[in-house]
Amino acid sequence: MNPRTRHALEFVLDNLVWFMLVFVLVVFSISIPNYFQLGIFANIIEASSVLGVMSIGLALVIITGHMDLSVESVAALSAMAVGILFCSAGIGLGVQLHPEWLMVPVSLLIALAVGGIIGAINGYLVVKVKMSAFIITLASYIWVRGLVLVISGGRSAQDLAPAIRWFGIQRLLGLPLTAWIAISCFVVFSLIMAKTPFGRHLVMIGGSETATFRAGIRVNRNLVIAFVLAGAIAGLAGWLLAIRTSGATANLGVGLLFNAFAAVVIGGVSLKGGVGTLPGVYAGVLLLSAINTAINLMGLPANFTQVIHGLLVLAAVLLDAFKQTIRQRLA
């Protein structure tokens, strides 16, 4: 095989999920009435904002070879905290700050802090107390959702302050600002993962914690930071969720965790750790969103979504194995 062919093949293997996305979009555009229009593509990007941001945090932890099952509940708690404080209907307290724009950074900081604190608790228990990340974050998934119910009493907060809602209404190049926030997050964290020592250390930790430790890298500190980041990013996802729905309900974001996992796996992140890139995860998120939109437009029973998601995850795992085989042959 000549170097050019090998290079082309490696490029395809590295970006397989993007090719899948293009293929799916082409098929849907041809076969589903009204699918091929800019507005629908904008919807796909917009609908993937929350899931996309949540997937970033989840991917960071999975790349280190650990697990964070709490991101969905953390997003719900952050959304509820923002909702209760800055909504004027339902259980919203209607807190007003002057000037009004001040509500944006304050609400965002609250959401990030809520997420960051829970991430820190998860990180401490996993790293310092040496407990299984799966069990710790599963517990957090449960108790944090319970906390949402406790602070809301099962009621909802509605009518988010216009200054914050502005991000969900204002559009730039046909996309709401919430979508641009998600895209910016992907760009920033992709650069962090690819270009900074911290990002490279996370990948190394996922590859081999022991080897990374022996290389003099502060494994524990980086792991705690990864969990805190996952929590804070989930908090940001909650903030976007509150903006998108103009408030918060106790069941907000239910089911997002499994979609986030699906997106991460489809995006090429190995659950064993040490492998994966965030652009791939974004492609996975867009792929799921494109399929959901297709199902919405076709009027298929929603249960089909779950079947298709499940099959996609299976296909992604099989493709991953296939990629490894081809890579071994190329080596």
Add this chain to the structure above:
Amino acid sequence: MKKILLAVFGILALAFATLTPAFAQSKGTVYYLVPTLLDEFQTGSVSALEMFLKQVGYEMKTLNADNKTDAQQSQMNDVIALKPSAIILAAVDFNALKPSIEAARAAGIPVVEFDRQITSTPSDFTSVAGTVEIGQIAADQAEKLLKAKHGSVKGKILQVLGDPGDPYTLDIQKGFEEKMKAFPDVKIISVPAMQWAADAAGTIVNDQMLANPDIDLIFSHAAHLSVAAVASLEAAGKKPGDVMLMSSNGAPVGLDLIRKGWLNVEVEQPLYAQAAAVAMFMDKVVNKQEIKPGEYDVLGLKSTVTIEAWGPNIKIPGAAITKENVDNPAFWGNLKPPSGTVKPVE
């Protein structure tokens, strides 16, 4: 030392006696098995049932099944072992609880169905607004709205269902679509919002408004889904009145949307009356006395008790809430519980 210990025990005993409610006056404990607390109607049902049952002399304890059928079955088994005066059940799954209901009744514990009618096995009492009927009331309102807009009943309706695994939403859909069959010029697009998630409803509205910009009416099966629908419409540059909206259950957020001009109709489930009816008949249920069919006044609503194959059944009419009557304190969404007390039916 002994004196100090005695004094401590004495204080503790006194505190315990003071803090313990006077159960002597209670007619017994009733368990309420609520399907979920992630829903304002269900949360409201807990406080309403508790309030009305207290008025007729019963203490109520609540167990939440988190929308899990198996969890509710386990709860039923546990509660049967506790031998309460009665069990009030709002089933997660209308039919899966049949064996549990039969087990409770075989153990001599009366079972009351609340809000979700189970017809596959007898119960001691059923208090419902009728989910199919809610769909039918919604269809009547849709007919009026479309006629007012087009001069005749025609147009396009987007129906945002709840979770496709929830019989509650399937019943509303059934009632709504059965009645709308009379109008062939009305096209109904039905899309479910998985797990009743508001964000899913928002996405559905976004997509459908692009694919079908001529949608006249959006009918969501819960008020909180309408909130997300409004958020999507607002983001798309729509103003109140551009697209007609309707939802069901009568939650506070739905009433807020009516006041703001976004929502045309909210079909109310008469939560207070449904709960009051349970309290009114609880003595008869517990004492296994006959419940006579006929009309009863429940918080001012004319309600009908019929004896069905599944036992005595009270049906309380739901109501359509519009901007004309939105401030009526009788609607549970206004969160003003009735000031009067309910009396047991003699």
